[in-house]
Amino acid sequence: MKFEKAGGGLPEKERLFIRVFLVPLVRVLMNWTIARFLIKREVKIINNLVKNISTKNLQQKMAIDRTFAIEDNSRQFSINEILEHLVIAGNLVKNVIETLSQEKDVDFDIKIEDVKPKENKQNKIKEFLEFYDKYDSFIKYLPKKQSKKTKAHPWFVRFNNFDWNVFMFMHTFIHRRQIEAILDIQNNKKRFLSNALKTIFIAGLLLTTILICWFLVVSIIYFMINIEFNFQILLLIFITYLVLKAFYPKNVFR
Numbered sequence: 001m002k003f004e005k006a007g008g009g010l011p012e013k014e015r016l017f018i019r020v021f022l023v024p025l026v027r028v029l030m031n032w033t034i035a036r037f038l039i040k041r042e043v044k045i046i047n048n049l050v051k052n053i054s055t056k057n058l059q060q061k062m063a064i065d066r067t068f069a070i071e072d073n074s075r076q077f078s079i080n081e082i083l084e085h086l087v088i089a090g091n092l093v094k095n096v097i098e099t100l101s102q103e104k105d106v107d108f109d110i111k112i113e114d115v116k117p118k119e120n121k122q123n124k125i126k127e128f129l130e131f132y133d134k135y136d137s138f139i140k141y142l143p144k145k146q147s148k149k150t151k152a153h154p155w156f157v158r159f160n161n162f163d164w165n166v167f168m169f170m171h172t173f174i175h176r177r178q179i180e181a182i183l184d185i186q187n188n189k190k191r192f193l194s195n196a197l198k199t200i201f202i203a204g205l206l207l208t209t210i211l212i213c214w215f216l217v218v219s220i221i222y223f224m225i226n227i228e229f230n231f232q233i234l235l236l237i238f239i240t241y242l243v244l245k246a247f248y249p250k251n252v253f254r
Contacts, residue, residue: 009112009155010071018069019156026166032144035166036136042172043132049179050079050125057186059120064181069174071112079182081117082175083124087131089115093168094135100147100161112154139165 009015050058061078077085092115099106142161150158159167 010069014068015155023157023163026170027163030166032139032162032165035169036139038169039132039139039172040136042169042176043129046083046172046176046179047125047129049176049183050083053079053183055122058124059122060186061120062182062185064178064185067174067177067181069170070178073116075178077117077178078120079179080120080122080124082179082182083128084117084119084121085115086172086175087124087128088117089171090131090135090168093164093171094138096151097142097161097164098138100149100151100164101142101145103147103149105149106151110151110154135168 010018058079061076061081063076066075074085092110096106096110147161150160151164152158153167
């Protein structure tokens with residue numbers, strides 16, 4: 001499957017909706033306390049989602065259908081890569097907020113391609129939780145004053161320090177939904193495999209039953225038409241009965 005290059009962006013209608021409607025709406029509804037609470041809530045949800053996932057599934061790259069605010073290149077990540085991406089982007093956002101809060105210009109460029117995951121190592125959840133704990137402490141003690149200085153997001157509009165903190169929540173929320181989409185695909189595959197194995201087992205059991213019944217019928221007919229009935233066949237019939245009684249439910253042989 002071929003994906004667009006990193007930093008390719010969102011569909012223009014989606015970007016316009018975010019710039020014109022979503023950003024102004026969020027600015028009205030949010031404050032520092034609400035944003036901090038929602039970020040902590042997202043971290044808790046993500047931790048609960050991934051803490052019992054196997055290393056193999058955490059590192060498995062999984063292409064999901066593109067969802068709202070995720071560019072095409074990002075929908076191929078593994079769960080570990082999503083966690084790494086959140087830490088990389090989160091560190092950048094933290095630096096921007098810190099700089100703007102001092103009413104200083106942010107003198108570095110923000111490029112989407114620079115915050116993509118660079119490795120797919122184990123135990124990214126630990127790094128993820130440690131970073132968000134530090135970020136929460138940073139926001140907790142940050143003076144809650146909206147900066148006059150701003151820094152533009154590559155896709156949207158210029159954000160001040162408050163806007164970037166709200167963006168931190170939205171960004172975490174969006175990628176939490178991506179993790180849920182990956183887990184849905186993985187769980188559906190497990191259910192499909194489980195159902196397939198059950199079907200094979202039932203089919204095999206049915207075939208075995210048919211063969212045993214056929215053998216019993218043939219043996220009985222042979223017994224009825226042949227006076228010189230072989231004692232070994234009779235013994236085999238008895239053994240077959242014992243096997244059926246052992247493996248089938250007891251109410252079949254009351």
